[in-house]
Amino acid sequence: MLDRAQVQKVAHLARLQLTPDEEATFTTQLSSILDYFELLSELDVTDVKPTTRAIEVSNVVRVDRQHPFPREDILDGAPDREGEFFRVPKIVTGD
Amino acid sequence: MTTAAPAKTQYEAIIGLETHCQLSTETKIFSDSSAKFTTEPNTHIDPICMGMPGVLPVLNQKVLEYAVKAGLALNCQIAPYSKFDRKQYFYPDLPKNYQISQFDLPIAEHGWVEIEMLDAENNPVRKRIGVTRLHMEEDAGKLVHGGSERLSGSTYSLVDYNRAGVPLVEIVSEPDLRSGQEAAEYAQEVRRIMRYLGVSDGNMQEGSLRCDVNISVRPIGQKEFGTKVEIKNMNSFNAIQRAIEHEIERQIAAIESGERILQETRLWEEGSQRTISMRIKEGSSDYRYFPEPDLGAIEVPSDQLDHWRSELPELPYQKRPRYETNFGLSAYDARVLTDDRDIAEYFEAAVAAKANPKQAANWIMGDISAYLNNERKTIKEISLTAIALAELTALIDANTISNKIGKDILPELLTQGGSPNAIVEREGLVQISDSGAIEMAIEAVIAANPKELEQYRGGKTKLLGFFVGQVMKQTGGRADPKMTNQLLAKKLNA
Numbered sequence: 001m002l003d004r005a006q007v008q009k010v011a012h013l014a015r016l017q018l019t020p021d022e023e024a025t026f027t028t029q030l031s032s033i034l035d036y037f038e039l040l041s042e043l044d045v046t047d048v049k050p051t052t053r054a055i056e057v058s059n060v061v062r063v064d065r066q067h068p069f070p071r072e073d074i075l076d077g078a079p080d081r082e083g084e085f086f087r088v089p090k091i092v093t094g095d
Numbered sequence: 096m097t098t099a100a101p102a103k104t105q106y107e108a109i110i111g112l113e114t115h116c117q118l119s120t121e122t123k124i125f126s127d128s129s130a131k132f133t134t135e136p137n138t139h140i141d142p143i144c145m146g147m148p149g150v151l152p153v154l155n156q157k158v159l160e161y162a163v164k165a166g167l168a169l170n171c172q173i174a175p176y177s178k179f180d181r182k183q184y185f186y187p188d189l190p191k192n193y194q195i196s197q198f199d200l201p202i203a204e205h206g207w208v209e210i211e212m213l214d215a216e217n218n219p220v221r222k223r224i225g226v227t228r229l230h231m232e233e234d235a236g237k238l239v240h241g242g243s244e245r246l247s248g249s250t251y252s253l254v255d256y257n258r259a260g261v262p263l264v265e266i267v268s269e270p271d272l273r274s275g276q277e278a279a280e281y282a283q284e285v286r287r288i289m290r291y292l293g294v295s296d297g298n299m300q301e302g303s304l305r306c307d308v309n310i311s312v313r314p315i316g317q318k319e320f321g322t323k324v325e326i327k328n329m330n331s332f333n334a335i336q337r338a339i340e341h342e343i344e345r346q347i348a349a350i351e352s353g354e355r356i357l358q359e360t361r362l363w364e365e366g367s368q369r370t371i372s373m374r375i376k377e378g379s380s381d382y383r384y385f386p387e388p389d390l391g392a393i394e395v396p397s398d399q400l401d402h403w404r405s406e407l408p409e410l411p412y413q414k415r416p417r418y419e420t421n422f423g424l425s426a427y428d429a430r431v432l433t434d435d436r437d438i439a440e441y442f443e444a445a446v447a448a449k450a451n452p453k454q455a456a457n458w459i460m461g462d463i464s465a466y467l468n469n470e471r472k473t474i475k476e477i478s479l480t481a482i483a484l485a486e487l488t489a490l491i492d493a494n495t496i497s498n499k500i501g502k503d504i505l506p507e508l509l510t511q512g513g514s515p516n517a518i519v520e521r522e523g524l525v526q527i528s529d530s531g532a533i534e535m536a537i538e539a540v541i542a543a544n545p546k547e548l549e550q551y552r553g554g555k556t557k558l559l560g561f562f563v564g565q566v567m568k569q570t571g572g573r574a575d576p577k578m579t580n581q582l583l584a585k586k587l588n589a
Contacts, residue, residue: 013381015185052178052200052386060391061156064120067127069141077147084136085239085253088187 002031104351105315108343110272110308114285115263116295117234117303118161124233124262125152125195125390132301136239136255144233144260146191152389154179158262159202161294162231163395163403165264166203168288168410169226176394177202179231179387187254188235196265198384201230202393208268208288209412210280211430219415219426224281225269234261264295270309270320275339279332282306287411291436299330306335311356312346321346322356326370328363338363342370414439422452431460441474444481445488454488462502466509478512479505487515497576499567500524528575530582533566536574537586540565551587559583 007027011018018026080087123130126143133139143150166173180198206226211219236256266285272278286297286304297304306329311321326342329335341363346356361370409417411433418429433439438459445455459474463484467474487508490496496504496519504518519525527533540562541548551558559580566579 013183013383052176053392054388055391057391058394059396060153061159062127062153064122064155064157065127066122066129068139069128071137071140074140074142074145074147075137080251082253084138085255086137087251088254090240090250090252091187091238 002027002034106312106343106347106350107315108273108310108312108339108346109270109320110274110278110310110339111270112266112268112272112278112281113307113309114266114268114282115234115305115307116165116266116285116289116297118158118262118264118294119296120155120157120161120262122155123260124155124158124231126260128260130261132303133257135257136253137257139257140259144190145256152195154390154393155262158231159393159395160403161262161292162202162229162264163400164292164407165266165289165294166206166229167404168292168407169203169206169208169229169266169285171203171206171226171229173203173395173400174200174393176200176392178392179390180384181387182382182384184382186235187252188238188259190236190256190259194233194235195387195390196232196384197230201228203229208281208284210277210284211412211415211426212276212280213427213430217425217427219430222271222277224271224277227267227269229264229266232263232265234258234263275336275343278308278339279336282335283332284411287434291408291410299332302330308335308339308342310339310342310346312343312350321350322358324356324358325360326363327360327373330365334363334365337368338370341368345370408436411436411439422446422456424452424456428453428456428460432456435474437474441481441484445484448482448485450481450485450488451492454491455484458484458488458505462505463509466505477509479508480512483508483512483515490515490519494526494528494575495519496524496526497572499576500526500572503572524571524573526575527570527573528578530578533570533574533579533582534586536566536569537562537579537583540569541586548587559587562587 004023004027007018007023007030011023011026075081075084075086078086118124118130120130122128123139123141123144126141128141128144129139131139143152163173177197177200179195181193182196182198183193185192204227206229207223208226209221209223211221214220236254236259239253239255268281272281282304286295289295289297289304295303299305308326308329309323310326311323313319313321324342324346326338329338342361349356357372360373362373363370414433415426415429418424418432419426424432432442442452442455442459445459446452463474463477463479466472467477487501487505491498491501500519501515504515504522504524507513507518508515544562544565547558547561551562562583563576563579566574566583567576
């Protein structure tokens with residue numbers, strides 16, 4: 001079971017603003033999803049190695065060689081820019 | 096009536112360091128734009144480091160190699176299975192809203208660094224500092240707070256993402272450090288090792304080496320740790336030492352006056368030489384780490400690991416005791432010579448060419464270092480080869496020239512190179528060790544300076560130096576100084 005305070009915490013961490021109605025809805029919905037996952041705990045996994053990844057591929061690396069990308073394409077794609085900088089809302093301290 | 100003063104409580108500090116080293120690769124950790132430092136904003140950016148949807152990060156093989164070598168050099172075990180994770184937080188210097196880092200399966204763990212300090216008698220005091228882990232991660236971009244220089248209360252900031260995605264290794268020490276001096280020494284040793292490996296330039300001013308300090312104090316004898324405070328923003332080893340010393344005093348004063356130590360991050364202020372509170376620390380669970388689905392796991396094959404291990408150079412903590420044992424150098428000399436790999440290798444090349452080790456050490460630490468400092472040059476940029484230095488020490492050892500003549504011909508050797516033997520031959524600088532020739536010079540000097548002779552014999556014996564100087568002048572500096580002194584004293588006192 002997930003309680004409302006946990007929903008509020010997760011929403012805060014994800015920077016989501018929820019209305020009281022939404023908080024109630026998500027508390028119920030997330031709880032039922034988590035309860036469903038709880039079914040997995042019925043399995044005995046004592047001798048099963050923990051899975052860290054879904055795909056069994058290791059050691060994918062690339063050569064350390066430059067391929068510059070045209071920066072204007074990226075700067076232009078940003079919501080706001082100032083000259084060669086990206087422009088973002090000022091960060092309020094305390095968080 | 097006397098009252099016994101209450102015994103003053105003794106405290107000890109428990110200190111651990113988190114060190115971030117930028118790796119000297121050509122490109123970023125997961126994308127192929129340049130990782131080099133530049134002041135031109137947003138020139139080294141690409142869709143991957145900018146977190147565009149649908150892109151696929153791929154690990155730079157040099158980053159893996161450098162991280163493994165750094166782990167080996169810090170005496171770590173290299174993980175048989177390692178992976179990357181996402182660390183979530185919101186800040187505009189982080190375009191993806193998560194940093195790709197390593198959480199529970201770092202590439203290297205359980206290592207140690209040996210620090211060496213010298214006691215009052217210059218004897219080495221060695222201590223092993225545990226290395227909890229070393230992991231790979233990406234750096235964040237840089238915020239330029241346009242508002243502060245412009246209108247106060249500006250509503251926006253500017254961001255430069257050149258540094259976003261630059262490869263880092265984070266090295267976490269065990270809380271084994273007990274003083275500011277130990278912490279500064281540890282950080283210096285880590286930098287020395289990274290530089291020996293050639294994996295990081297370790298430049299603190301440019302931010303390629305950054306240290307965060309975790310520190311708490313407790314009364315000696317108490318088992319539980321005190322509340323831990325993190326300090327950031329030190330940009331020199333000296334600042335690390337002073338910040339820690341200040342913070343130890345601050346925490347002890349707070350405890351003694353009954354205040355509670357807050358678990359928080361504090362910033363070192365260089366100007367006021369104190370730490371100031373930045374923010375109350377959030378618990379690490381708030382980062383909600385989870386495995387990075389876009390990157391495969393890392394399982395370094397054993398032949399690859401052996402190959403990288405075989406490429407490690409001899410490290411400073413291996414050289415120091417060897418210099419003492421093999422070359423009879425003091426702990427101090429060994430420390431100075433091994434601080435820089437190029438200097439150490441130059442010294443070793445000179446010794447391999449049969450230089451007298453103590454003499455070679457003195458030349459390198461004295462006149463040659465002074466020249467390098469004055470000219471802002473490195474040992475690789477001078478014309479005096481290690482072989483020529485060996486020749487120079489041999490000339491002095493064989494009494495062919497005096498140390499003084501050696502110093503006289505050094506500038507030419509440093510700037511133009513060549514062979515000391517040839518210069519001595521060309522300039523006719525061979526030392527005069529024939530007592531007859533020196534006596535002749537002495538007699539000429541005495542005859543030419545009757546007044547000084549009279550004063551000397553009248554008790555002004557300090558004039559011996561004057562006579563020595565005159566004899567040297569007479570012989571073009573070539574008279575054997577020891578013999579000159581002896582013979583002069585004899586003549587003057589006759």
